[in-house]
Amino acid sequence: MVAKTHRYEVGVTWTGNSGTGTSGYREYERAHEVSGLGKPVIAGTADPAFRGVAERWNPEELLVASLSQCHMLWFLGLCAQEGVVVTDYVDRPSGTMVETADGGGHFTEVVLRPQVRIAESEHIERTRKIHERAHELCFIANSVNFEVRCEPDVSAADA
Template identity: 40%
Template sequence: MHQYTARITWQRQDAVFTDKRYSRRHDWHFDGGAVVPGSSSPLSVRVPYSDPAAVDPEEAFVASLSSCHMLWFLDFAARAGWVVDDYVDQAVGVMDQDAAGHTAITRVTLRPVVRFGGERRPDNAEHERLHHAAHEACFIAHSVRSEVLCEPGLAD
């Protein structure tokens, strides 16, 4: 079993708060030391209360799926002896109503474009097989319906 952590921090600053005119800008702190600016999506909460330069949770969700798929693809390509020169994915997530009527990311479409180098290159069938294997191995894709628990606490 592995555990992964993220610490999310937000402060009110001098906003009144109850008038809903507070910044949604916050920080994501990861165990390796990276700090990523986060915010609500400007599609959900208008600027200036959202920071369009920050990563919103919906973008992070799509990026997480794309990144996991890519990392597995690269691993399987290397194992098969293919040389990958670059990989670009223009992934798109769609927010809609799910079957239960909840607003949710209902579909994520990965659109990876791979450029192979080296003396030999895979044919289309092998290329698709590598992507299929990557999708089957991607634990983020298998986690989409994972259980989410909340264990709240109060600061003094």
């Protein structure tokens, strides 16, 4: 099989110039916009711990969301292929990032906690195995250098 290559292009525009640019660490806002052709703009900022504002998305949150979205999309597709009917899916993932002495940092883990409801209880164990397969296939999880764990909670409508 020939490998397919995909490109993703977005725009990131800093909107936080308060009039004096980056004349001092406290003199500018971390506000920015993430955009893509024909898509709604995402209002971004830094984590509030780094002078951002809580009302905007920060890169760390978006990384955690990307891992959750990728897993969910693989999972739903695999369930459809396997004949498992999913009727509800909610995830409340969390990520842990550690700052280093030099001011940098890195994620040490992300934990996905999908709560999944399926139509038939006879598929509960199979659904757990599909979660494992979705995790193995997730493009984003395969691209990061930290642990991504999945702790699914599966229930059935007919139980």
